[in-house]
Amino acid sequence: MAKVEYELDGDVALATLNDGENRFNPEFLKAFGDALDEIEEKTDALTLVVRSSHEKIFSNGIDLDWLVPVLQKGDIETAKAFFRSLxxxxxxxAMYPMITVAAITGHAFAGGAIISCAFDFRFMRSDRGFFCFPEVDLGIPFLPGMNALLRKAIPAHVLQDMEYTGRRLTAEECERAHIVRKACHIDDLMTETLEFARGLGKKRGIIAELKKRLNKEITHAIDVEDIPYIESGKYNI
Known part of the structure; x- marks a missing residue:
């Protein structure tokens, strides 16, 4: 089974993350990036939906079992390449030239929650799973680009509370905070998500241009502000 697979449902591309807890390491990031490229270049899809095949987890973020040994060996160039890829x-x-929807099918922790915020809309399973940034307890600060992504998706006072406390939010709490569009039981999650996605169908060109204008803070932070942090090779992990 491929780490990332996709199928077409009319003008909706439905991508499934199949790599267990979908932790970020070079292989997973390449597979995800390749799938995004293929959907854009080889299909006429107008909307992208992404889900996980794991029964409990959407994504648990960075694969520390891979990254920590890299850092312990002092292989800073590999670590830099990883953060550039991430x-x-x-x-x-964030800049994908079609509307994107994350179907959060379970826990979204750390980088898993961050990447969900790069999507334009989020639906979340209500019967299992938390949305959480535990980095405060790990002593890991976010890069400026990550914070810019989070500000796009999470109201300021909620984001401050989540980053400072590491508090776990349920799907219902995420819905009340307008982080997710709707909290749904797992039996209804994909039906609700796909029904929403099918009703969009906006042209790629206008969506791409709108994102360029709406997400300028994000691209500037990633392209400019993050570079010194990544290239320093000093990571609090």
Missing amino acids: NGVLRRV
Whole structure:
């Protein structure tokens, strides 16, 4: 089974993340990026929906089992390349030339929650799973580009509370905070998400231009502000 697969449902491309907990490592990021490229270049899809095949988890973020040994070996160039690649995927999702919808099928922790915020809309499973940034307890600050993505999706006072406390939010709490469009039982999640996605169908050109204008803070932060942090090779992990 491929790490990322997709199928077409009319003008909706439905991509499925199949890599277990969908933790970010070079192989996963490449597979996800390749799938995004193929959907854009080889289909006529107008809307992208992404879900996870894991029964409990959407994504648990950075694969620390891969990254920590890299850092312990002092292989800073590999670590730099990884963070450049991660930023590239986050930017790609945020600027994807079609409307994007994340179907959060379980826990979205750390980088998993961050990447969901790169999508334009989010639906979340209500019967299992939390949305959380535990980095405060790990001593890991977010890059400026990550914070810019989070500000796009999360109201300022809620984001401050989440980053400072590491508090876990349920799907219902995310819906009340307008982080997700709707909290749904798993039995209804994909039906609700796909029904919403099918009703969009906006042309790629106008969506791409709108994103260029709406997401200028994000692209500037990733392209400019993040660079010194990444190239320093000093990571609090």
